Amino acid sequence: MIVAFSVTPLGVGEDVGEYVADAVRVVRASGLPHRTDAMFTSIEGEWDEVMDVVRRAVAAVEARAPRVSLVLKADIRPSVTDGLTSKVETVERLLAR
DSSP, X not given: OEEEEEEEXXXXXXXXXXXXXXXXXXXXXXXXXXXXXXXXXXXXSOHXXXXXXXXXXXXXXXXXXXXXXXXXXXXXXXXXXSHHHHHHHHHHHHHTO
């Protein structure tokens, strides 16, 4: 499965980069395939391991912020592996035509 999620601290002002970095550190330390862009971090793995990483990423932000917002989208396809790469490669191949 692939989960794209965004963790946003609330009540800490406009500059939230430090808080987001805390969440991304948790994802990177997990060892699971991941990708971070300007809006979301995507992570790939089995349900329990991915959701545990999301939970810990939220906890890292929650430890420093009075309130946390979580947006999450999941692509649950048990037979697919390396979806983070293969999905993008398919689109790029089609665009190159």
